[in-house]
Amino acid sequence: MNNSDQNYVKWFRNAAPYINAHRGKTVVLMFGGEAVLHPNFANIIHDISLLRSLGVKLVVVHGARPQIEERMAQRNIERIIENNIRVTDADTLSAVKDATGSLRLHIEALLTTGLANSPMHGSRIRVSTGNFVIAKPMGVRNGIDYKYTGTVRRIDSEGINMQLNYGSIVLLSPIGYSPTGEVFNLALEDVAAQTAIALNADKLITLTYDEGLLDETGQLIKSCSVRRVKTLLDDKDDHVRQLLLRAIIQSGENGVERCHCVSYQSDTALLQELFSRDGAGTLIAKDHKEELSTATIDDVAGILELLAPLEAEGILVKRSRELLEVEINQFIVLKKEDMIIACAALYPYPDAKMGEVACVAIHPDYRKGNRGGRLxxxxxxxxxxxGLSAIFVLTTVSGHWFQEQGFIEQPTEKLPEGKQKLYNFQRKSKVFIKEI
Structure with a gap:
């Protein structure tokens, strides 16, 4: 087997836990009309097909802004924008229907591709579209009548889930229907966010021009909280970026656990983001009411109180207050209303590029909810x-739990040399190591 084959097998094995984690999960995937025009869009379609074949329940929401602009230019329809919102009169609505209808058919056709020399050969994907988005008019605001521009009133989550359970990909366009039989022009971001919230989706994935969310200096933000996304909002931002950020914020604040932002220009970003440890874009996690932070000297008493029962049982090695005060910067704590409910510590061994995980403790009343996983x-x-490449832990009773977190039992010889010299053979702790 050559190196290329070995690397592929290694990658496939490493991806297996992520494949299992995503199977059966509901994901809303959102991209604008710009993505459809990009040469890489064919690869995105292939990846959508692959996700469905791996058991992911997919709702795809597409935009059509450039296609609408093109139709309006062809018909000499005046473009009316008020407060960064398109006013959709009857002529504009005709262009909207034409653009979104043509684009939806185009995407359906691509998802149906099954030629023998195609990556989608044998996929047999069913695509379901319909009147799943119920809309209402935006109405008159500050004296401006937005006419057929609307907002999402309700998502038919029951109808969408029925199609997802049949194994179909649900494809939604940025238009909605009212109980009075009218059609409204909607924002892609509004449809995607409201759909993710209504379905209680596990993820909202947004495909954008940039490689992810960028900070104030233009650098990629690899991961952040919804709270951090709020700080990126700027009145000087273009309206589309504001809509994107607000969709992520709204989803995260209303039950969607994870949002991802990746580039539609990369032919690997989507799969890399979902099936590799380091990802490719930005991961945005839902804010927790419990705050995770680096410990300070004021936290010493709370950490001692948390560790004391485990030290009394011999599960943890006893630490004095003096030692804890010296090592306090190694600890992180999880607080709820200023009460420390969990803690853990990391002791680096830079020469071995490893770090020791220690003092993982959770208050008995809070041992549900994956707080240990967060630590x-x-x-x-x-x-x-x-710059470490692995973390390790020595434990006498919690080996199974650490294995569930991705640690693998190893002989003591795998420990850093400095730690081997300090190993207590009387305790007979087992060694578990996780590559990161």
Missing amino acids: ITALEDEAKQL
């Missing part, structure tokens, strides 16, 4: 920032 993820992020 480990935070320590992994910290270890990566320190």
